Amino acid sequence: MKKKVLSLLAVMALTVSALAGCGSSAADTTEAETTTEATAEAETETETEAAGETETAAATEGLKAGFIFLHDENSTYDLNFLNAAKAACEKLGVECVIKTNIPEGQECYEAACELADAGCNFIFADSFGHEDYMIEAAKEYPDVQFSHATGTKAHTENLANFHNAFASIYDGRYLAGIVAGMKLNEMIDNGEITADQAKMGYVGAYTYAEVISGYTSFFLGARSVCPTVTMEVTFTGSWYDETAEKEGANKLIEDGCVLISQHADSMGAPTACETAGVPNVSYNGSTASACPNTFLVSSRINWEPYFEYALNCVAAGTAIDTDWCGSLETGSVELTDLGSAVAEGTQEAIDAAKADLIAGNVHVFDISTFTVEGAALESFEADVDTDADYTPDHEVVIDGYFHESGEEFRSAPYFNVQIDGITLLDTAF
Amino acid sequence: MNEKNKEPFFHVVKRDALPWYQSIGIRIAAIVLALILCAIITTITTGINPIQVYQSIFIGAFGTTRKTWITLQNVSILLLISLALTPAFKMKFWNIGGEGQVLIGGLAAAACMICLDDKLPNVLVMVCMVIASLAAGIVWALIPAFFKAKWNTNETLSTLMMNYIATQLVAFFTIVWEVPKGSGKIGIINQDSNIGWLPQIFGSKYLLSILVAVIITVFMYIYLNYSKQGYEISVVGESENTAKYVGIKVGKVIIRTMMLSGAICGLVGLLLVGSINHTVTTTIAGGQGFTAVLVSWMSKFNPLTMVLSSFLIIFMDRGASEISTTFGLNHSYSDILTGIILFFIIGCEFFISYKLQFRKKAEKEEQ
Numbered sequence: 001m002k003k004k005v006l007s008l009l010a011v012m013a014l015t016v017s018a019l020a021g022c023g024s025s026a027a028d029t030t031e032a033e034t035t036t037e038a039t040a041e042a043e044t045e046t047e048t049e050a051a052g053e054t055e056t057a058a059a060t061e062g063l064k065a066g067f068i069f070l071h072d073e074n075s076t077y078d079l080n081f082l083n084a085a086k087a088a089c090e091k092l093g094v095e096c097v098i099k100t101n102i103p104e105g106q107e108c109y110e111a112a113c114e115l116a117d118a119g120c121n122f123i124f125a126d127s128f129g130h131e132d133y134m135i136e137a138a139k140e141y142p143d144v145q146f147s148h149a150t151g152t153k154a155h156t157e158n159l160a161n162f163h164n165a166f167a168s169i170y171d172g173r174y175l176a177g178i179v180a181g182m183k184l185n186e187m188i189d190n191g192e193i194t195a196d197q198a199k200m201g202y203v204g205a206y207t208y209a210e211v212i213s214g215y216t217s218f219f220l221g222a223r224s225v226c227p228t229v230t231m232e233v234t235f236t237g238s239w240y241d242e243t244a245e246k247e248g249a250n251k252l253i254e255d256g257c258v259l260i261s262q263h264a265d266s267m268g269a270p271t272a273c274e275t276a277g278v279p280n281v282s283y284n285g286s287t288a289s290a291c292p293n294t295f296l297v298s299s300r301i302n303w304e305p306y307f308e309y310a311l312n313c314v315a316a317g318t319a320i321d322t323d324w325c326g327s328l329e330t331g332s333v334e335l336t337d338l339g340s341a342v343a344e345g346t347q348e349a350i351d352a353a354k355a356d357l358i359a360g361n362v363h364v365f366d367i368s369t370f371t372v373e374g375a376a377l378e379s380f381e382a383d384v385d386t387d388a389d390y391t392p393d394h395e396v397v398i399d400g401y402f403h404e405s406g407e408e409f410r411s412a413p414y415f416n417v418q419i420d421g422i423t424l425l426d427t428a429f
Numbered sequence: 430m431n432e433k434n435k436e437p438f439f440h441v442v443k444r445d446a447l448p449w450y451q452s453i454g455i456r457i458a459a460i461v462l463a464l465i466l467c468a469i470i471t472t473i474t475t476g477i478n479p480i481q482v483y484q485s486i487f488i489g490a491f492g493t494t495r496k497t498w499i500t501l502q503n504v505s506i507l508l509l510i511s512l513a514l515t516p517a518f519k520m521k522f523w524n525i526g527g528e529g530q531v532l533i534g535g536l537a538a539a540a541c542m543i544c545l546d547d548k549l550p551n552v553l554v555m556v557c558m559v560i561a562s563l564a565a566g567i568v569w570a571l572i573p574a575f576f577k578a579k580w581n582t583n584e585t586l587s588t589l590m591m592n593y594i595a596t597q598l599v600a601f602f603t604i605v606w607e608v609p610k611g612s613g614k615i616g617i618i619n620q621d622s623n624i625g626w627l628p629q630i631f632g633s634k635y636l637l638s639i640l641v642a643v644i645i646t647v648f649m650y651i652y653l654n655y656s657k658q659g660y661e662i663s664v665v666g667e668s669e670n671t672a673k674y675v676g677i678k679v680g681k682v683i684i685r686t687m688m689l690s691g692a693i694c695g696l697v698g699l700l701l702v703g704s705i706n707h708t709v710t711t712t713i714a715g716g717q718g719f720t721a722v723l724v725s726w727m728s729k730f731n732p733l734t735m736v737l738s739s740f741l742i743i744f745m746d747r748g749a750s751e752i753s754t755t756f757g758l759n760h761s762y763s764d765i766l767t768g769i770i771l772f773f774i775i776g777c778e779f780f781i782s783y784k785l786q787f788r789k790k791a792e793k794e795e796q
Contacts, residue, residue: 099754104614105713106706110499117493132617132708152609208611235602237613383609390610416611429604429613 023409059315061093061180065307066115068108072100073242077265081126081149081303088307104129112137115146122314124148124307127239128210128212138162145314149303150210151388152412154339164308166411169328170217170404171357172333173301174364176281176351179223179297179335179342180259183279184226186343193258197229201252202233203245203262203269211235213404213413215265217364218281219422227347231422236361237429238415242266250423253278259296270295279341285338294337297346301326302334325406328358342379355416370419377402379384382414435485436545440786452781459777460741477756489751490744498635500747502705505642506697507739510714510721511641512649512732513693516686518722519653519730520666522577526588528718529595530569530691532711535699536599537565539709542604542618542625542702554625557704566695567688569595574687578680592718599711617707627704645693650732662686694718727774745770774781 003107067085071078082098089096102111103289114412115123116137124147125134131151138159140145148154154164168266184198200222204211216274232252236244245268249260253276261281262269267290273280274291282291305326313320326332338346356362367377380402381392396403396414405413418424447455468479475661490500510527515522541558549557553624573587578650606615619625630636665682672679702709728734751761 097754103710103712103715105708105710110495113495117495129614129616129710130611131618135620136617169464204614209609212611258641331724386609388606388608429611 002048005055010403015415016262026076048266062095062116063092063099063118063311063313063315064095065089066099066112066118066123067096067122067232068102068111068115068125068130069098070102070104070130070239070267071102072321074265075265076287077239078126080284084307085124085304088304088311089368091304092308092311094311102130103143106131106133108133109136110174115140117298120144122147122311123311126150130346135159135162144180145310145320147306147310150412151409156385160319163310163320163322164317164322165321165326166308166405167301167330168328168331168404168406169301169333170213170297170364170413170415171328172301172335173214174218174221174224174357175335175353176261176297176299177218178225178350179225179338179346180218180261180279180281181222181225181229182343182346182349183296183341184222184229184259187258188226197256197258198226198229199255200229200231201249201257201260202231203248203252203264204235205233205239205261205264206425207416208238208426210413212417213415215261215383216370216415216417218261218420219419220364220369221353223421225286229421232425233422234425235429236264238264240265242268245269246272249273250276255425282336285290286339288315288339292340294341296342298336300334300336301328302332305332308391309336323394323411325408325411328354328387363401365404365415367397367400367402370421372417372419375419377417377419380417382409382416384409384414430553430702439782439790440765442786444782444784446510449780455777455781456774459727459773459780460770463773467769469765475756475758476639482756484753485755486745486748487626488517489748489754492751496747498633499541500743502635502638503743503747504568504736504740505638506705507640507717507724507743508642508701509645509697509700509719511718511724511728511735512645513690513697514721515649515725515730515735516659516662517690518725520662520682520686522574522583524570524573524588524687524690525585525719525722526569526573526591527694527721528590528714528716529588529693530566531594531600531698531701531714532595533567533716534562534566535702535709535713536595536602536698537561537695537725538625538699538702539606539615539618540602542707543615546619546624548624551624554626558627558699560624562695562699562703563692564695566691566693566698568691569573570687570691570694574684577666578683583690594786596711599709600699602708615708615710620707625703625705627700632705637704641696641700645696646732646736653730653732658682658685667774722770727778742771742773764796 013359032059041332069081073079073082078100085098086203086262090320097118098109102108111136112123112125122145123423126149128150131148132155134148134151135157138161140337142161145161145166149165151164154162187193188195188198198385202215202218204215215233222229232255234248234252238244238250245262245264249262249269249272252260259279260269260273260406263283265284267287270280270287270291273294278294279296280291284298284300286295288295294332306324310320335350340370353362379395379396380397382394382396383390383392384394394409396409402415403409404415405411459782464483468482471477471479471482489496493498510531514524514527538558541554541561545554545557573584573591575676576587577584578581603613603615607613607720608616627637630640653662661682663675664675664677665679671680701713706713724738724742728738745767749766752758753763
């Protein structure tokens with residue numbers, strides 16, 4: 001009897017192992033196409049406080065909001081949007097339909113149309129490559145409001161129901177840079193490194209204005225407290241590539257960088273830093289739980305204020321801003337809680353700097369704080385109106401500082417100047 | 430007695446050809462079993478009612494008119510790639526380069542759209558796109574075929590490597606044509622002028638791919654079963670020596686067949702770029718070049734069966750993602766369900782070709 005069972009098991013095992021290869025490879029190949037969608041049931045409970053608050057809050061009930069995300073909760077970038085979407089919808093009593101893992105192709109158009117067909121009044125997409133497909137969907141559904149984060153085209157597209165949104169995240173990066181600078185100062189004071197060795201590393205996705213604006217403001221923040229700091233930047237050519245980000249961080253560490261920050265969406269760089277024991281300034285949200293010893297701080301955009309603003313506009317029937325740019329004041333730009341590894345007095349320093357930024361006493365891209373090829377940047381024409389030839393079309397250096405997004409031109413960053421002190425290791429992407 | 434004890438519990442015995450209703454019965458049983466297993470796993474792991482799950486699978490594929498159209502369009506694309514690979518497989522030429530042939534066809538179409546938009550009238554741009562895509566697909570298939578025919582190189586490796594070259598070329602041109610600078614995205618090409626956008630048939634965005642798929646399916650069925658060239662392909666596949674003996678030029682058949690494979694893949698690239706996405710990215714083929722290998726083999730190279738196989742895969746794919754929407758499950762959950770179903774479908778082929786003969790039954794038969 002034992003033998004019977006054994007031989008039966010053996011045959012089963014053989015069959016399984018012979019067929020498993022086919023099964024699993026098939027699952028892998030279909031993975032790229034499958035889209036997963038998640039619904040968070042909005043709680044339509046009538047909170048006593050909300051009822052008493054305003055009429056607009058009551059009017060948002062019964063609305064339906066659709067969200068299109070490039071990845072799912074495993075990406076720090078998308079998780080940041082996901083949490084904000086759920087929180088805003090719950091607060092306003094809006095039904096929330098979330099579609100994750102939507103690629104930047106026709107699938108985005110289909111997803112947006114499916115959401116519109118399903119009765120959504122407001123549809124939002126979070127990834128840069130979604131923009132063109134959102135525009136296509138917006139043309140087809142003029143009664144539905146479409147918003148897109150990080151996009152550049154709303155102000156030239158002339159569609160009443162298509163909007164861009166972003167936040168002055170360079171302010172947040174600048175503050176995070178101050179945290180990094182203070183840490184470098186501490187390391188210099190402790191004799192761990194000399195002042196000349198204060199070199200930071202930065203893992204970026206593409207040589208895109210959003211990334212350039214991000215690392216430059218981070219660097220300027222650090223240099224505002226640690227004058228000898230320099231920085232090396234490497235690019236991965238992907239917004240989400242855990243291996244490439246990890247390798248990029250390791251390469252920078254081997255290159256002598258004593259502090260790392262990144263602008264890409266996986267946990268690659270933070271985990272590489274934790275392994276190597278190198279302090280890390282994160283993005284999109286705290287990585288303190290995964291990297292307790294090396295996490296310093298993270299800047300992030302809090303999308304909740306925008307979602308609330310847009311949904312209230314939809315409920316009231318008023319127009320959503322074509323270009324909405326959140327700021328420190330709107331609560332859109334935030335720093336997470338500081339990690340345990342930060343230098344003493346960091347909190348006080350960033351509180352002071354934050355007050356200065358809000359008051360307008362300090363501008364991140366003040367032309368007196370940086371040079372380009374040895375000279376001050378007295379004038380710069382940026383490519384604000386997106387076109388295939390990258391034609392510069394707006395003078396953006398006004399009143400002694402570079403007017404980055406949010407000042408007046410558009411919500412997405414356009415600072416793509418190569419300033420002195422930052423070395424780009426590769427610019428293939 | 431001793432000998433009897435050593436006899437295994439059961440034998441695996443090759444079956445005679447089953448009547449069609451029995452083999453279909455086995456396949457249906459496999460799908461039913463797969464669905465039952467999926468239901469059990471779903472209930473155990475998530476506590477969700479399986480009937481609701483199957484309902485939402487159906488809604489995901491056919492819930493609205495738009496969903497139905499998208500499902501049909503996706504089936505068409507997968508079917509077309511499977512049809513493209515089939516003649517090569519039938520002659521035992523392991524063309525796993527469908528992905529690359531599709532990509533390069535798409536890249537050629539995109540190049541025409543980007544570079545010719547202000548130089549030629551729309552109709553001529555489209556003509557150029559058709560020619561360029563087909564030619565690019567053909568070249569991509571021809572290179573491995575030529576080396577195979579000439580020096581008998583391993584086509585599995587060379588077609589696979591051609592995929593990577595195509596992906597890297599697309600990545601390179603993405604950077605060349607990116608808008609805005611540094612973003613690594615081309616975006617929709619000619620969004621305002623719509624130059625090079627293949628025409629919508631009867632006002633439907635989705636119909637063109639579906640019509641092309643119908644035409645190519647019929648063509649491929651006739652070509653493989655009733656044409657001289659189709660016969661030559663089967664002979665080369667069965668035995669190269671036989672083919673040589675009866676005077677078939679094996680090298681010529683290989684090259685001709687692969688050109689056909691490549692042309693259809695190039696056509697898929699054209700549809701993906703010109704009719705569906707209006708852009709090109711490295712992931713535009715989405716791994717379907719490999720899924721198509723599975724479809725082609727699952728269908729035993731029969732174009733009509735391929736319609737069903739690719740439909741099943743797309744139906745599950747779209748249905749499974751709907752499950753995740755409705756019940757808030759992670760992306761990977763739909764992959765698990767699709768994996769289970771494919772496992773059963775492929776597994777059932779074993780029971781169609783073979784049967785298990787248990788010891789007692791065997792004894793009885795001997796008596």
